[in-house]
Amino acid sequence: MSVVLRQLAVLVLALVAGWVALAPLRGRVWSPLYHLAAFPVGVLGLAFGPLATTALGRGHGLVPELVGLASFAAVTAAALAVSLRGAPRTAGRWLGEYVGWGGVFVVAAVLVLFAGVTGASNDSHMWYGPYGLLLADTARFTAAMIAARGHVLPAVHAAFASFGIEWPYSFYPMTAIAMLGALGAGMWRLLPVASARLRASIVAGTLGALCVSPVTLFMSVYVHSHIPSAGYLVLSVVALGIAAASAEDADACRPIAGLAAAGLVLVRPDGLAYAAVPASLMLVDWLRRRGELREVLAFFGPLLAVSWIAFGVPLVRFGLWHVPGKLGGATALAMLLGITLAPLAVVALSTFRRGPLAALAARPVAALGLVGAVAVTALALAKPVDLARTVSLMGSNLFVTGAQGWLWIFIAGAAAVTLLLGTWRDAGAWTRDLLLVVVEFLVVALLVHAATHVGRTGFGDSFNRVSFHVVPLAFWYLASVFGASASRLGRAGERGADESVRQAA
Amino acid sequence: MSPVDDSRPARTSRLRAALTVIGIAALLVAYVADSAHALQGEWWREIYKPFRSDGTMESVARGIGKRRVQSLRLGVAIRSLDGVREVVAPRDLDALTNVANELWKGRTTLALNPDVLESFAKGTWRQWAYDPHADADALARIKQGATVERWPGNIYVVHSPSAEDGRWILYTDSINRYIYIVPMRSAEEAGLR
Numbered sequence: 001m002s003v004v005l006r007q008l009a010v011l012v013l014a015l016v017a018g019w020v021a022l023a024p025l026r027g028r029v030w031s032p033l034y035h036l037a038a039f040p041v042g043v044l045g046l047a048f049g050p051l052a053t054t055a056l057g058r059g060h061g062l063v064p065e066l067v068g069l070a071s072f073a074a075v076t077a078a079a080l081a082v083s084l085r086g087a088p089r090t091a092g093r094w095l096g097e098y099v100g101w102g103g104v105f106v107v108a109a110v111l112v113l114f115a116g117v118t119g120a121s122n123d124s125h126m127w128y129g130p131y132g133l134l135l136a137d138t139a140r141f142t143a144a145m146i147a148a149r150g151h152v153l154p155a156v157h158a159a160f161a162s163f164g165i166e167w168p169y170s171f172y173p174m175t176a177i178a179m180l181g182a183l184g185a186g187m188w189r190l191l192p193v194a195s196a197r198l199r200a201s202i203v204a205g206t207l208g209a210l211c212v213s214p215v216t217l218f219m220s221v222y223v224h225s226h227i228p229s230a231g232y233l234v235l236s237v238v239a240l241g242i243a244a245a246s247a248e249d250a251d252a253c254r255p256i257a258g259l260a261a262a263g264l265v266l267v268r269p270d271g272l273a274y275a276a277v278p279a280s281l282m283l284v285d286w287l288r289r290r291g292e293l294r295e296v297l298a299f300f301g302p303l304l305a306v307s308w309i310a311f312g313v314p315l316v317r318f319g320l321w322h323v324p325g326k327l328g329g330a331t332a333l334a335m336l337l338g339i340t341l342a343p344l345a346v347v348a349l350s351t352f353r354r355g356p357l358a359a360l361a362a363r364p365v366a367a368l369g370l371v372g373a374v375a376v377t378a379l380a381l382a383k384p385v386d387l388a389r390t391v392s393l394m395g396s397n398l399f400v401t402g403a404q405g406w407l408w409i410f411i412a413g414a415a416a417v418t419l420l421l422g423t424w425r426d427a428g429a430w431t432r433d434l435l436l437v438v439v440e441f442l443v444v445a446l447l448v449h450a451a452t453h454v455g456r457t458g459f460g461d462s463f464n465r466v467s468f469h470v471v472p473l474a475f476w477y478l479a480s481v482f483g484a485s486a487s488r489l490g491r492a493g494e495r496g497a498d499e500s501v502r503q504a505a
Numbered sequence: 506m507s508p509v510d511d512s513r514p515a516r517t518s519r520l521r522a523a524l525t526v527i528g529i530a531a532l533l534v535a536y537v538a539d540s541a542h543a544l545q546g547e548w549w550r551e552i553y554k555p556f557r558s559d560g561t562m563e564s565v566a567r568g569i570g571k572r573r574v575q576s577l578r579l580g581v582a583i584r585s586l587d588g589v590r591e592v593v594a595p596r597d598l599d600a601l602t603n604v605a606n607e608l609w610k611g612r613t614t615l616a617l618n619p620d621v622l623e624s625f626a627k628g629t630w631r632q633w634a635y636d637p638h639a640d641a642d643a644l645a646r647i648k649q650g651a652t653v654e655r656w657p658g659n660i661y662v663v664h665s666p667s668a669e670d671g672r673w674i675l676y677t678d679s680i681n682r683y684i685y686i687v688p689m690r691s692a693e694e695a696g697l698r
Contacts, residue, residue, distance in 0.1 A: 003559055003560045006560075007560060115557075116557045116558055116559060117555050117556070117557055117558075118555065118556060118557070118558040118565070118568070119552075119553055119554075119555045119556075120553065120556075120565060120568065120569055121553050125562075125565055125569060129562065129565070160560075165560045166560060166561050166562045166565075167558050167560050167561060167562060167564065167565050168560070169558045169560065209533060209536070209537060212537055212540045212541065212544070213536075213540050214540060214543050214544055214548040214549075214552070215552075217544075218549070218552050218553070218555065221555055222553075403548075403551030403552050405536075405539050405540060405543050405548075406535055406536040406539035406540065407536065407540075409532075409535075409536070410532045410533060410535070410536035413528075413532045414528065414529045414532045414533070417524070417525055417528035417529060417532070418525060418529075421521045421524055421525050421528075422521060423521050423522060423525040426518070426521075426522075459551055459552045459553075478529060481525060481529070482525065482526060482529045482530075484522075485521075485522035485523070485525040485526050486522070486526050488518065488519060488522040489519060489522055489523060489526065
C-alpha cells in the first residue's frame with residue numbers, strides 16, 4: 001500500500017471512529033456540527049489503544065490499537081445513547097450526508113497528502129517523532145512521555161507508525177481543516193447578522209483573513225500540539241455556543257463540547273489548565289441561566305471520564321511520577337481534582353439565595369474575574385519577578401519579537417476599537433462570551449507560563465506559540481462585533497441585527 | 506442574557522457602529538497587506554522553513570538540514586539497542602539512565618568522536634546541542650574550565666568547577682555524534698557509578 005493510502009487509512013479510521021462515537025447525537029444536533037466533530041473525537045480515541053496496553057501491561061501492535069479505538073467509540077456511543085434516551089430525533093438522509101461529508105474529507109486528505117508540506121522544530125523531530133515510533137514499538141505510555149507531550153500526539157504518531165508512516169505530516173493540515181470547518185460553522189450559526197449574504201461574506205472573509213497569516217499557515221503544517229489544541233478549543237466553544245443559542249441542539253452539543261475539552265486536556269501537558277477555558281464558559285452560561293444539573297453532567301461527564309482514564313492509568317502504573325521541568329504526577333492529580341471539584345463548587349454556589357455568595361452566583365462573569373484576579377495576585381506575591389518578566393515577554397513576542405507580523409497588532413487594535421467605542425456590548429451575549437473566552441485564555445496562559453517557565457523572546461517561545469490557540473476565537477469575536485455594527489448601519493440591517501442578536505441572546 | 510440596549514440614541518449608535526466597521530476594516534487591511542508581503546518573501550526565516558515530506562524520517566532529515574540528521578536519528582538508534590524497551594528522548598533522564606546502563610554493561614560499543622569533543626572544547630557546542638535554549642545554562646557552565654575524564658563504556662565525565670557538584674556526565678549515542686549531558690548528581694542517583 002502506498003504512503004498516501006496508508007496515511008489516508010489512518011485518517012479515515014479516525015473519522016469513522018468519531019462518527020460511531022457520536023452516532024447517538026445524529027439527528028439530535030445540527031448536522032454539520034456532528035460531522036465536523038467526528039474527526040477530532042476519533043483522534044481522541046487513538047490514545048485509548050496505548051492506554052489499554054499500558055494499563056494491562058500486555059498487548060502490542062496494530063490489533064490492540066484498533067481494539068482500543070473501537071472500544072472508545074463503542075463506549076462513548078453507548079454512554080451518549082443512555083444519556084440521551086428518549087430525546088427527540090429528526091429524520092434525515094443519513095447515507096447521503098455521510099457520503100457527502102466523507103467525500104469532502106477524503107478529497108481534502110488526498111490534496112494534503114499529495115502536497116506533502118510539513119513543518120518541524122526540535123520538538124517535532126526530537127519528541128513527537130521518536131515518541132510516536134517508540135510508542136508504536138513498545139505499546140506503552142511512560143510517565144515521561146505523558147509528562148512531556150501528553151497522550152494524543154504520541155498516540156497519533158504511533159497509529160501512523162503502525163501503518164508504516166514515520167512522519168504523519170497529513171494529520172496536522174487535516175486538523176487545521178477540521179478546525180476551520182468548525183469555526184466557519186459556528187460563525188455561520190451564531191454571528192449576529194440576519195442577512196445571509198452579509199453573514200456568508202463575513203464568514204468567508206474571516207476564514208480568509210485567518211488563513212492569510214504566515215503563522216496560521218505554518219501552524220497548519222507544524223508537527224506540534226498547536227493546531228490540535230486550537231482545533232479542540234474551537235470545537236468546544238462552538239458546541240457550547242450552539243448549545244447556548246439553540247435549546248433543541250443543546251443536549252447533544254454539550255457532550256461534544258465536553259469531549260473536545262477532553263481533547264484539549266490530552267493534547268498537551270498544560271492542557272489541563274487550558275481546559276478551564278471551555279469549562280468556565282460552560283459554568284458561566286449555566287449559572288447565568290440557572291440551568292438544570294443534567295446540563296453540567298452532559299459537559300463534565302465526557303470531560304472527566306476521558307481525563308480520569310487518561311491520567312488514571314499512568315497514575316496507577318507509575319505513581320506520582322516526577323519528570324524534571326515537566327508535568328508531575330502530583331500536579332496532574334491536583335489539576336484533575338480541580339476540574340472535578342469546580343462544577344461541584346459552582347452547583348453549590350447556585351444554591352445560595354442571599355449573602356455575598358448569592359451575589360457572586362448572580363454575577364458569574366464577575367465571579368470568574370474574581371477567581372482570575374485572586375490567582376494572578378497570588379502568583380504576583382509568590383513569583384513577582386517571573387510574573388513581570390512573563391508579561392514583558394508576552395507583550396514583546398506578540399507585537400515585536402515573536403515573528404507574528406501584524407497578527408496580534410490587528411487583534412489587539414481591533415479589540416481596542418470595539419472596547420473603546422462600546423460596540424462589544426451591542427453584539428449580543430455570545431459575542432461578549434467570546435471576549436470572555438479570549439481574555440480568560442490569555443490569563444490562564446499568563447499563569448501557566450509565569451508559574452512554570454517564563455520563556456524567551458522569539459517565535460519558539462512557548463507562550464508565543466500557544467497564543468495561536470486562541471487566535472481563531474479572537475477573529476470570531478472581531479467578526480461578530482463587525483457584523484453587528486455593519487448590520488446596524490442600514491435600516492433593514494438594523495432590524496435584522498437586533499433580531500439576530502435577540503435570537504443569540 | 507441581555508438584549509440590545511435600545512435606549513442609546515440611534516444616531517450615536519450608528520456613529521459608533523460606523524467607526525467600529527471603519528476601524529476594524531482599516532486594521533484588517535494593514536494586517537492582510539503585511540501578511541501578503543511576508544508570504545511573498547522568506548517569512549520562514551523567523552519561524553521554521555516548511556518543507557516537503559514523503560512520510561519518512563529521512564525526508565524530514567533532508568527537510569530540516571543535514572546538521573540535525575544525527576539528532577533526528579536518536580529515537581531510531583535507541584530503539585535498536587537490545588533490551589531497551591523504554592521510551593527514550595532527550596532530557597528524559599530516567600530513560601537516558603537505562604541507555605547509559607546498557608552502555609555501562611558493555612552491551613553496545615560506543616565511541617566518542619574526537620571531532621565532537623574538539624568542537625565542544627572550542628565552544629562550538631551549539632551545533633551539537635539538541636536544545637540550545639534549555640541547556641544553555643548547563644553548557645555555559647561546562648565551557649568554563651571543564652576537564653574531561655573517560656570512564657569505561659565510553660562515558661565521559663566533564664569536571665566543571667562551576668557546576669553544582671563540580672561534575673557533569675557526558676556521553677553519546679551509537680551514531681557517535683550526539684551528546685547527552687546530565688548533572689553528575691543525577692547520574693549517581695541513577696546508579697551510573
